[in-house]
Amino acid sequence: MADTMAVDPAKANDLMMRVWPAAVARVKEEVADMTAIARKEPGNRAFVLEPWDYLYYAEKVRAKKYALDQTQLTPYFELGHMIDASFYMAERLYGLRFTEISGTVPVFHPDVRVWKVEAADGRYVGLFYGDYFARAGKRSGAWATSYRRHETFTGGTLTPLASNNNNFVRGAAGAPVLISLDDAETLFHEFGHALHGLLSEVNYPGLGTTPRDFVEYPSQVHEQWVLSRPILDKFALHYQTGKPMPPALVAKIEQAATFNQGYGTVEYLTSAILDMRLHMLPDPSAVDPAAFERDTLAAIGAPREVAMRHRLPQFNHLFTSDAYSAGYYSYLWSEVMDADTRDAFREAGDVFDPTVAGKLRQHILAPGNTTDRAEAYRAFRGRDPDVGALLRKRGFPTK
Ligand SMILES: [Zn+2]
Numbered sequence: 001m002a003d004t005m006a007v008d009p010a011k012a013n014d015l016m017m018r019v020w021p022a023a024v025a026r027v028k029e030e031v032a033d034m035t036a037i038a039r040k041e042p043g044n045r046a047f048v049l050e051p052w053d054y055l056y057y058a059e060k061v062r063a064k065k066y067a068l069d070q071t072q073l074t075p076y077f078e079l080g081h082m083i084d085a086s087f088y089m090a091e092r093l094y095g096l097r098f099t100e101i102s103g104t105v106p107v108f109h110p111d112v113r114v115w116k117v118e119a120a121d122g123r124y125v126g127l128f129y130g131d132y133f134a135r136a137g138k139r140s141g142a143w144a145t146s147y148r149r150h151e152t153f154t155g156g157t158l159t160p161l162a163s164n165n166n167n168f169v170r171g172a173a174g175a176p177v178l179i180s181l182d183d184a185e186t187l188f189h190e191f192g193h194a195l196h197g198l199l200s201e202v203n204y205p206g207l208g209t210t211p212r213d214f215v216e217y218p219s220q221v222h223e224q225w226v227l228s229r230p231i232l233d234k235f236a237l238h239y240q241t242g243k244p245m246p247p248a249l250v251a252k253i254e255q256a257a258t259f260n261q262g263y264g265t266v267e268y269l270t271s272a273i274l275d276m277r278l279h280m281l282p283d284p285s286a287v288d289p290a291a292f293e294r295d296t297l298a299a300i301g302a303p304r305e306v307a308m309r310h311r312l313p314q315f316n317h318l319f320t321s322d323a324y325s326a327g328y329y330s331y332l333w334s335e336v337m338d339a340d341t342r343d344a345f346r347e348a349g350d351v352f353d354p355t356v357a358g359k360l361r362q363h364i365l366a367p368g369n370t371t372d373r374a375e376a377y378r379a380f381r382g383r384d385p386d387v388g389a390l391l392r393k394r395g396f397p398t399k
Contacts (some may be wrong), residue, residue, distance in 0.1 A: 062260070
């Protein structure tokens with residue numbers, strides 16, 4: 001872990017074990033809610049929840065508690081509007097301007113759109129490629145990549161070529177492409193990776209990328225603007241009526257955001273904690289994975305109702321390469337900074353606060369890995385990241 005932001009495995013463990021008790025306590029509440037619903041079903045009075053029942057009954061609780069389903073939201077998230085919204089965010093935060101130049105530069109597929117990116121003073125910054133639609137032979141999921149990173153090392157300035165890739169399903173000819181809230185957040189997430197690349201000011205290409213426990217922070221933090229009032233009012237317009245999303249519906253989304261976070265956190269943390277403990281064994285040669293898994297889960301008091309997200313024998317991150325071994329904690333580590341940065345904008349009272357945005361750019365996004373990332377965070381926020389921000393974001397008590 002020498003080249004990570006955490007550096008010391010003990011720090012990663014401390015974070016995980018700080019979040020763990022709150023997550024376990026929340027699972028107990030979730031199980032109680034689900035058991036109450038199940039026991040009202042005919043012939044089910046003695047119901048005891050098993051791991052395989054969890055998501056089934058969680059959906060029943062969700063429907064009862066929040067009365068929210070995705071079909072209420074998709075009419076507000078039209079793909080073209082959301083792409084424009086992401087550019088608007090970049091302009092408000094960092095002064096970047098995006099001008100479409102598709103057709104004037106070579107691309108690997110006619111679907112790919114290209115934008116020229118310029119700074120507020122007109123200086124050329126780089127190119128942004130968007131490849132949004134699913135097609136035969138294309139890798140699934142959503143990702144960001146760089147065709148070229150910013151550098152000045154080889155003479156002159158090499159400008160970044162950033163790309164976002166999604167698998168949205170194209171509608172009928174002329175029909176709007178409506179995406180889910182999750183998809184809109186993914187769009188902003190990948191765009192956050194692109195902004196990290198576009199705003200880079202590093203000299204050496206080798207310092208253009210950041211440690212794995214930092215790299216998801218710039219992407220995750222940009223998801224927050226999807227549900228910000230200025231973006232909703234300008235861009236989340238109903239595709240038929242043109243009206244913005246009503247505040248009552250936004251409130252419903254916000255209430256439902258912390259739903260089932262006990263489950264989500266525990267299923268993730270059991271895998272992350274076991275990953276780290278396995279890597280900290282002085283001599284792993286005689287390890288019996290099944291016994292190690294069983295004994296460690298018992299030792300940390302893992303709730304029996306939640307299965308691990310990845311059990312050890314099929315835990316891809318654990319052994320396929322060194323890139324992610326002892327690294328599954330990274331997502332949580334990055335999320336603490338993401339949640340704490342959301343709070344910084346909230347405290348400033350403006351989701352586009354220029355001072356906070358300027359510091360975010362200067363200390364977090366522009367330097368790549370040329371400065372210690374923990375020091376960079378302190379320069380940005382005036383202190384270390386606050387785990388309380390993550391606990392609040394997940395709806396857990398902070399004490
Ligand atoms: Zn990402």
